[in-house]
Amino acid sequence: MSTKPTTTDLEWTDLDQRAVDTARVLAMDSVQKVGNGHPGTAMSLAPAAYLLFQKLMRHDPSDAGWAGRDRFVLSPGHTSLTLYVQLYLAGFGLELDDLRSFRTWGSKTPGHPEFGHTTGVETTTGPLGQGIANAVGMAMAARYERGLFDPEAPEGASPFDHTIWAIVSDGDLEEGISAEASSLAGHQKLGNIVALYDDNHISIEGDTATALSEDVLKRYEAYGWHVQRIEQAESGDFDIHALHAALKAAQAETERPSIIAARTIIAWPAPNAQNTEASHGSALGADEVAATKRVLGFDPEQHFAVDTDVINHTRALVERGREAHAAWDKKLQEWRNGNSERAALFDRITAGELPEGWESALPVFEPGKDVATRKASGQVLKALGGVLPELWGGSADLAGSNNTTIDASSSFLPKGNPLPEADPYGRTIHFGIREHAMGSTMNGIALHGNTRVYGGTFLVFSDYMRPAVRLAALMKLPVTYVWTHDSIGLGEDGPTHQPVEHLSALRAIPGLNVVRPADANETAIAWREITRRHTANPAPHGLALTRQNVPTYEADDNAAKGGYVLFEAEGGEPRVILIGTGSEVQLAVEAREQLQAAGIPTRVVSMPSVEWFEEQDKGYRETVLPPSVKARVAVEAGIGLTWYRFVGEAGRIVSLEHFGASADYKVLFREFGLTAEAVVTAARESLDAAGR
Numbered sequence: 001m002s003t004k005p006t007t008t009d010l011e012w013t014d015l016d017q018r019a020v021d022t023a024r025v026l027a028m029d030s031v032q033k034v035g036n037g038h039p040g041t042a043m044s045l046a047p048a049a050y051l052l053f054q055k056l057m058r059h060d061p062s063d064a065g066w067a068g069r070d071r072f073v074l075s076p077g078h079t080s081l082t083l084y085v086q087l088y089l090a091g092f093g094l095e096l097d098d099l100r101s102f103r104t105w106g107s108k109t110p111g112h113p114e115f116g117h118t119t120g121v122e123t124t125t126g127p128l129g130q131g132i133a134n135a136v137g138m139a140m141a142a143r144y145e146r147g148l149f150d151p152e153a154p155e156g157a158s159p160f161d162h163t164i165w166a167i168v169s170d171g172d173l174e175e176g177i178s179a180e181a182s183s184l185a186g187h188q189k190l191g192n193i194v195a196l197y198d199d200n201h202i203s204i205e206g207d208t209a210t211a212l213s214e215d216v217l218k219r220y221e222a223y224g225w226h227v228q229r230i231e232q233a234e235s236g237d238f239d240i241h242a243l244h245a246a247l248k249a250a251q252a253e254t255e256r257p258s259i260i261a262a263r264t265i266i267a268w269p270a271p272n273a274q275n276t277e278a279s280h281g282s283a284l285g286a287d288e289v290a291a292t293k294r295v296l297g298f299d300p301e302q303h304f305a306v307d308t309d310v311i312n313h314t315r316a317l318v319e320r321g322r323e324a325h326a327a328w329d330k331k332l333q334e335w336r337n338g339n340s341e342r343a344a345l346f347d348r349i350t351a352g353e354l355p356e357g358w359e360s361a362l363p364v365f366e367p368g369k370d371v372a373t374r375k376a377s378g379q380v381l382k383a384l385g386g387v388l389p390e391l392w393g394g395s396a397d398l399a400g401s402n403n404t405t406i407d408a409s410s411s412f413l414p415k416g417n418p419l420p421e422a423d424p425y426g427r428t429i430h431f432g433i434r435e436h437a438m439g440s441t442m443n444g445i446a447l448h449g450n451t452r453v454y455g456g457t458f459l460v461f462s463d464y465m466r467p468a469v470r471l472a473a474l475m476k477l478p479v480t481y482v483w484t485h486d487s488i489g490l491g492e493d494g495p496t497h498q499p500v501e502h503l504s505a506l507r508a509i510p511g512l513n514v515v516r517p518a519d520a521n522e523t524a525i526a527w528r529e530i531t532r533r534h535t536a537n538p539a540p541h542g543l544a545l546t547r548q549n550v551p552t553y554e555a556d557d558n559a560a561k562g563g564y565v566l567f568e569a570e571g572g573e574p575r576v577i578l579i580g581t582g583s584e585v586q587l588a589v590e591a592r593e594q595l596q597a598a599g600i601p602t603r604v605v606s607m608p609s610v611e612w613f614e615e616q617d618k619g620y621r622e623t624v625l626p627p628s629v630k631a632r633v634a635v636e637a638g639i640g641l642t643w644y645r646f647v648g649e650a651g652r653i654v655s656l657e658h659f660g661a662s663a664d665y666k667v668l669f670r671e672f673g674l675t676a677e678a679v680v681t682a683a684r685e686s687l688d689a690a691g692r
Helices: 014-034 039-056 077-090 096-100 130-149 170-174 176-188 216-223 240-252 286-296 308-314 317-338 340-350 373-387 435-448 459-475 502-507 520-536 557-561 582-597 610-615 618-624 641-647 665-671 676-690
Strands: 071-074 164-169 193-199 226-230 258-263 391-395 428-430 452-458 480-484 513-515 541-545 564-567 576-580 602-606 632-635 652-654
Touching (some): 014 039, 039 077, 039 164, 071 130, 077 096, 130 340, 130 435, 176 216, 176 435, 216 226, 216 258, 373 480, 373 520, 513 610, 557 564, 564 582, 582 632
Parallel strands (some): 193 258, 226 258, 513 541, 632 652
16 A cells, blocks of 8 residues: 655645635535535545646536546535535636525535536435446446547547546445445456545544444455555645645556545534534534634635635636647547547547438347347347447346347456456446446446446346436436346246336336337337437436247337337227236237127237336327227236326226246246236226226
8 A cells, every 4th residue: 555645746825725725614604504514524625626626637617528528526425515616616607606505496506416407517426325436437438438439549648538536435435336336446447547535534423433444445455446545734634745646646557446545634624613523414603614714814704705816716727728628629630630430430429429320230020939028139239239339338247148248259358357358448348246336337437428338137136226227317317227037027036036016116216218128129119219319318218128038029110109009909999908018018919819809899008118108299198098998907017006097097907916936937927817818807897997
């Protein structure tokens, strides 16, 4: 482990120190005004955040989305003022009024940073541990992006080389997600990530000795990270020169991810509140704010006070950022001059466009053949991979079951990995048995931009990644989950592996589109629609796919509308409508044949995506589900919660309201009443209830 660096090239003036102290005052005032928040960490981290934003990061406040920028992730999102104050000082668009309106309705400064809401915020952080995992994903994406556009360039020489900076807390590192993601980062030798660990020994319940006693740096050393520790200056504040030297050393380490532990005192230099758990999540109080301002040389009667020379000094970053951007543009042009094909690819991808004729690569499956939708998905992925080099992904050690391997000969693995398919710029990601990290790093990959990512596991294990899925929906990130083994249809593995409540639970997440195709052709259409939506209508999508074979029907583009008429009633207007998803559509089809034979005109509606269907206009929805047809049955091998709003008062639901069992899937469907006969019985009951 490295010790405190002894040399530095940092220029640190009195004006820099005044700017840092101003940041501390603004953090105190912002929390004090609204009456709630987290001032302590923002105060103690002010020197580190200022150092990153003003002295080390390559970014441009006038173009916060610049492709060549460094990324900054504030993993402990509760200390959002650490970020907001720097965005204000640096000129990213926040002003003092935004700090005054901290944590209030309609402000640009919500309680935790939100991607897409505040310029300069790279990711939504709040749930601890998510941010560091996002940073790992960003670092992975940066390497893959380099492989797409400039793989032969020496280290540090490409316009696509940049650094992912992160600040992490004890809380982040206690959450299990950080262990998964950090282990993955070490294994991948992601030398483009630098994390600063705020080792302040304080959590909500007091000293971290209540819950944490491990040597964090030894843990990270075991993960394969480059580790350093810096101690406090004699004053108790950051030793700013030591911190600068450590950050520079970490940035120069390109073979391993880096973490720097910095012992800090929360709420420094508040005379009475420093080093207390109260300062973590509560306003300091007017007396303590005033006392701290006196310590820092500020007028205690003034609030949100910023000296003109301070703001002029910090916003000089705007011009420096433009200069850095211009230098990068020049470097990019030099790259363009020697890489015309790759430059065309870069332009297409950054514009969010798809190559001409890409849809023709998608397979169309022959009706009448039984194919598992997971197998069909694998074939579609291979086809898409051939025309979309920006598409990459893998699974949580289930590739053979999820069918998520585009190219088995090309694995995203670092130099030095002994596997013959290892390639730093490889196509297939091996996330390992780390579903939560897979979800969160996928978010980071999407946030970074310029690639399209998917990740697979069994549907039942979506539970392990749910926090990341929720955040993907909150951020409207175009990530794709390949969730296979989607029901009791997986069979003998039994109830621990058989999802029952998962489809309904996932559909309850606002902004997540769950897609459960009935057959191979719906699977291909679903992938096509997800691919189209990536830029035009970004959102996370979860494909729920079968292990078992299911019948293949004629392809119908209306599947992309989420629900459509698969088989129309014969012999007149439909008297009853049967709604199915996934493997249970075949039960609806079989039931229709029996009902039609009994003289009951019956329509079958396949509804692969409730969310897509509800996006359609009322006119279309009513052509599929006419209000006049009250007799309806929905069938799905899971709890029926989703379907009550579609079947109405007279409707019936054939579902599974309990856990599964270990047996052949055909036995399970029969024993649990998921049969065509059960659908027919439900249809007759619904007809009676509807008075038809």
